Amino acid sequence: xxxxxxxxPYPPGPPEDAGPFAADDxxxxxxxxxRPRRRVVGSILAIACLLLPGVVGYALGERGGDRAPxxxxxxxxxxxxxxxxxxxxxxxxxxxxxxxxxNVTTTVDGGGQAAGSGIVISSDGLIxxxxxxxxxxxxxxxxxxxxxxxxxxxxxxxxxxDDVAVLQIPNVSGLRAASLGSSASLRxxxxxxxxxxxxxxxxxxxxxxGTVAALQQExxxxxxxxxxxxxxDGLIQLAAGIQSGDSGGAVVATDGRVVGMNVxxxxxxSFGGGTRGVGEGYAIPIEDALRIAQKIVxxxxxxxxxxxxxxxxLGVQVQSSLGGLSGSGGTGARIVGVxxxxxxxxxxxxxxxAITGLDGRTIGNxxxxxxxxxxxxxxxxARITWRDASGRTRSASVRLGxxxxx
Numbered sequence: 133x134x135x136x137x138x139x140x141p142y143p144p145g146p147p148e149d150a151g152p153f154a155a156d157d158x159x160x161x162x163x164x165x166x167r168p169r170r171r172v173v174g175s176i177l178a179i180a181c182l183l184l185p186g187v188v189g190y191a192l193g194e195r196g197g198d199r200a201p202x203x204x205x206x207x208x209x210x211x212x213x214x215x216x217x218x219x220x221x222x223x224x225x226x227x228x229x230x231x232x233x234x235n236v237t238t239t240v241d242g243g244g245q246a247a248g249s250g251i252v253i254s255s256d257g258l259i260x261x262x263x264x265x266x267x268x269x270x271x272x273x274x275x276x277x278x279x280x281x282x283x284x285x286x287x288x289x290x291x292x293x294d295d296v297a298v299l300q301i302p303n304v305s306g307l308r309a310a311s312l313g314s315s316a317s318l319r320x321x322x323x324x325x326x327x328x329x330x331x332x333x334x335x336x337x338x339x340x341x342g343t344v345a346a347l348q349q350e351x352x353x354x355x356x357x358x359x360x361x362x363x364x365d366g367l368i369q370l371a372a373g374i375q376s377g378d379s380g381g382a383v384v385a386t387d388g389r390v391v392g393m394n395v396x397x398x399x400x401x402s403f404g405g406g407t408r409g410v411g412e413g414y415a416i417p418i419e420d421a422l423r424i425a426q427k428i429v430x431x432x433x434x435x436x437x438x439x440x441x442x443x444x445x446l447g448v449q450v451q452s453s454l455g456g457l458s459g460s461g462g463t464g465a466r467i468v469g470v471x472x473x474x475x476x477x478x479x480x481x482x483x484x485x486a487i488t489g490l491d492g493r494t495i496g497n498x499x500x501x502x503x504x505x506x507x508x509x510x511x512x513x514a515r516i517t518w519r520d521a522s523g524r525t526r527s528a529s530v531r532l533g534x535x536x537x538x
Contacts, residue, residue, distance in 0.1 A: 221386070222323075222325065222339075222341055225325060225384065225386060225388060226325060226327075226339045228388050229310070229311075229325070229327065229382065229384050229388060229390075230277075230278055230327065230336060230337045230339070231276065231278045231279075231308055232251060232252045232308055232309060232310040232382070232390075233249055233250070233251055233252075233277075233310075233327045233328060233329075233337040233381050233382050234249065234250045234251075234252060234259060234274050234275060234276055234277065235247065235248075235249060235250075235274070235275040235276075235277050235329040235334050235335075235337075236248045236249060236250045236259070236261055236265055236266070236272065236273070236274060236285075236299070236329070236380060237272075237273045237275065237334075238265065238266055238268075238269040238271070238272055238273075239269065239270050239271040239272075239273075240267075240268040240269055240270065240536075241268040241269075241270060241535070241536050242268075246265070246332075247329055247332030247334070247377050248261060248262065248264075248265030248328075248329060248332075248377060248378075248379040248380045248381075249261065249265070249327075249328035249329040249337070249377065249378055249379060249380040249381035249382075249394065250265070250274065250299060250380045250381075251310050251380070251381070251382045251390060251393060252307055252308065252309050252310055253309055253310055253312070253422070253425070254307070254309050255305060255306055255307045255308070255309050256304060256305050256307070257285075257300055257301030257302065257304040257305075257307060258288075258298060258299070258300060258425075258429065259274060259285060259298065259299040259300070259301065260296070260297075260298060260380070260393065260421055260422070260425055261296075261297050261298075261299060261379070261380030261393075262295050262296065262297065262379045262380045262393065262394075262395055262416075263290045263291060263292055263294070263295045263296060263297045263537070263538075264295060264379060265297065265379050265380045266287055266290065266297045266299070266537055267537060267538060268536050268537065268538075269287065269536055269537060270536050271284070272284065272285040272286070272287060272299060273285070274299070274301055275334055277329070277334060277335050277336045277337050278336050278337075280335075283301045283304070284301075284302075285299040285300060285301050285302075286299065286300050286302065286441060287299055287300075287440075287441040287537060288300050288428050288429060288439070288440075288441075289428035289433065289437065289438050289439040289440055289441075290428070290437075290438055290537055290538075291424045291428075291436055291437045291438070291506075292436065292438075292502065292503055292506045292538045293436045293503055293506075294416075294420070294421075294424050294436065294437075295364070295395055295416065296393075296416070296420075296421045296424040296425065297428075297537070298425045298428045298429060310382060310389075310390045311388055311389045311390065312389060312390050312418055312422065313385055313387065313389025313390060313391045313418065314389075314391060314417075314418065314419050315347070315368055315391050315392055315417035315418060315419060316419075317385060317387075317389075317391065318344050318347060318368065318385065318391055319344065320344050320345065320346060320347065321343055321344060322343060322344045322385065322386070323341065323342075323343055323386050324341075324342055324343065324344060324370065324372065324383050324384060324385055324386070324391070324392075325339055325340070325341055325342075325382075325383070325384045326339075326340040326342060326370060326372040326373070326374050326378065326381065326382075326383050326384075326394060326413060326415075327339055327340075327378075327381050327382045327383075327384060328374070328377060328378030328379070328380070328381025328382070328394055329377040329378065329381065330375050330376075330377050330378055331375065331376065331377050332376065332377035333377070337381070338378075340372045340373040340374065340375075340378075341372070342370050342371045342372025342373065342413070343370070343371045343372070344368060344369070344370060344371075345369040345370060345371045345412070346368075346369040347368055347369070348365075348366055348367075349365070349366075349367045349368070349369045349414065350363065350364065350365035350366075350367070351363070351364055351365075351367065351396065351414060364395070364396070364414070364416075366416075366417060366420060367395070367396075367414040367415060367416065367417075368383065368391070368392045368414065368415040368416075368417060369412070369413075369414055370383065370412070370413040370414065370415060371411075371412065372411065372413050373411045373413070374394050374396075374397040374411065374413030374414075375397060375411075376397070378394045378397070378413075379394055379395060380393060380394065381393070381394045382394070383415045383418075390418050391417070391418050392415030392416060392417055392418050393415055393416045393418060393421050394413065394414075394415050395414055395415055395416050396413065396414040397411065397412070397413050397414075398411055398412035398413065424437060435507060436503065436506055436507065437506075438506050438507075438537070438538075440509070441536075441537065442510055442534050442535060442536065442537065443505065443506060443508075443510070443534075443535055443536070443537055443538050444505050444508035444509055444510050444511075444512055444514075444532035444533070444534070444535075445474070445475075445505070445510075445532060445533045445534065445535035446474065446475050446476045446487075446501075446505065446516070446530065446532060446533075447470060447471040447473075447474020447475050447476040447477060447533055448465075448467045448469065448470050448471070448474070448476045448481060448487070449467070449468050449469035449470075449471075450465040450466060450467055450468065450487070450498035450501060450502075451465070451466040451467075451468050451498055463486060463488075463496070463497075464486030464487055464488040464495055464496065464497070464518070464519060465486060465487040465488075465495050465496075465497055465498040465500060465501040466484075466485075466486045466498070467481060467482070467483050467484065467485045467486065467487065467518075468483055469483055470482060470483060474533055475530035475531055475532055475533055476530070478530065479516065479528040479530050480526075480528070481516075481518060482520075482521075484520075484521045485518045485519065485520050485521065486518060486519045487501055487516055487517070487518045488517050488518060488519055488525070489516065489517035489518075489527075490504045490505070490514055490515070490516055490517075491514050491515050492515075502538050503538075505532070505538065506538055508532055509532075510532060510533060510534030510535075511531065511532065511534075512531075512532050513529055513530065513531050513532070514529070514530060514532060515527060515528070515529045515530075516528060516529075516530060
């Protein structure tokens with residue numbers, strides 16, 4: 133697919149103050165000894181991100197539909213749980229936090245649109261969201277639903293495997309930022325609010341009241357066709373009605389602090405649009421998301437973290453991963469199409485070939501290839517290995533092209 137021009141990325145770097153990475157950090161979640169980083173293995177597509185009508189190149193089930201997670205046994209946090217809040221207390225809490233959750237609309241490669249959510253994490257316009265909300269984006273628009281104000285945004289960077297991205301609204305100041313907490317404060321049974329752009333309708337954020345069902349959860353999810361299998365771990369499991377469009381929205385504890393970011397929803401959720409439905413949802417702990425965000429904003433980047441608004445592309449379309457997760461013994465990323473004039477075309481790759489390696493890294497399936505390419509920039513040189521239709525192994529060095537974020 134061809135990509136419309138994308139403006140230069142907003143220059144990465146720390147905000148004038150330490151922003152969300154130093155202030156309002158009562159649990160010390162961003163300093164001192166960091167707990168082991170979780171890693172997402174497999175495909176990260178939009179589980180709770182909604183494709184709007186007219187999207188070219190995606191089916192609803194691929195990016196906006198439900199995906200069926202199978203969860204591991206719950207890990208129960210010991211200790212007293214937060215007392216249940218009254219309706220009036222929940223309404224007051226919602227009023228305190230609804231202006232720090234924004235609606236994110238992306239124009240995606242091919243000309244369609246997708247809708248998700250984001251969390252304001254600094255007064256000068258940093259927005260935290262999921263990578264799958266901005267995947268393939270060529271333009272980004274932020275709506276402050278409580279006021280109707282709409283601003284454009286730039287992508288600072290993203291992590292495909294951690295499903296985290298950071299946006300910047302240029303030339304703003306004085307925004308109300310979320311009060312950030314830690315998932316370590318949560319106990320099973322605690323009341324929480326899940327806030328987002330439910331249904332992709334825009335306007336004021338929608339509130340779903342729920343409870344913490346389990347902590348440190350690992351799920352395996354896939355699209356309805358069984359493709360794009362993925363594994364996520366370290367998640368907060370919620371008994372809350374997270375729905376399409378809520379991706380990137382906030383999970384808020386009863387003290388008003390954001391403790392997680394919506395990422396996945398079960399197929400058992402109701403899509404009636406109610407604000408207090410009960411379903412099964414999952415959220416990334418806010419401390420995990422912020423560690424990735426810090427590496428993006430500082431310009432540090434790292435393995436699987438891309439700083440900038442574009443990505444390196446080989447110029448191939450590959451078959452969805454149908455045979456298991458990354459590293460599960462796949463037979464390569466099978467090519468179903470090659471872009472004319474691309475690096476892949478220059479190397480002689482054709483439909484039916486299977487890419488099996490990239491600079492010595494084993495490629496077992498299509499998702500492995502997508503994840504591996506995140507570590508390269510446009511213009512970088514890489515050596516690819518592939519198997520052609522006759523079974524012969526071939527290799528070539530290629531100069532990678534430029535495309536929208538993965």
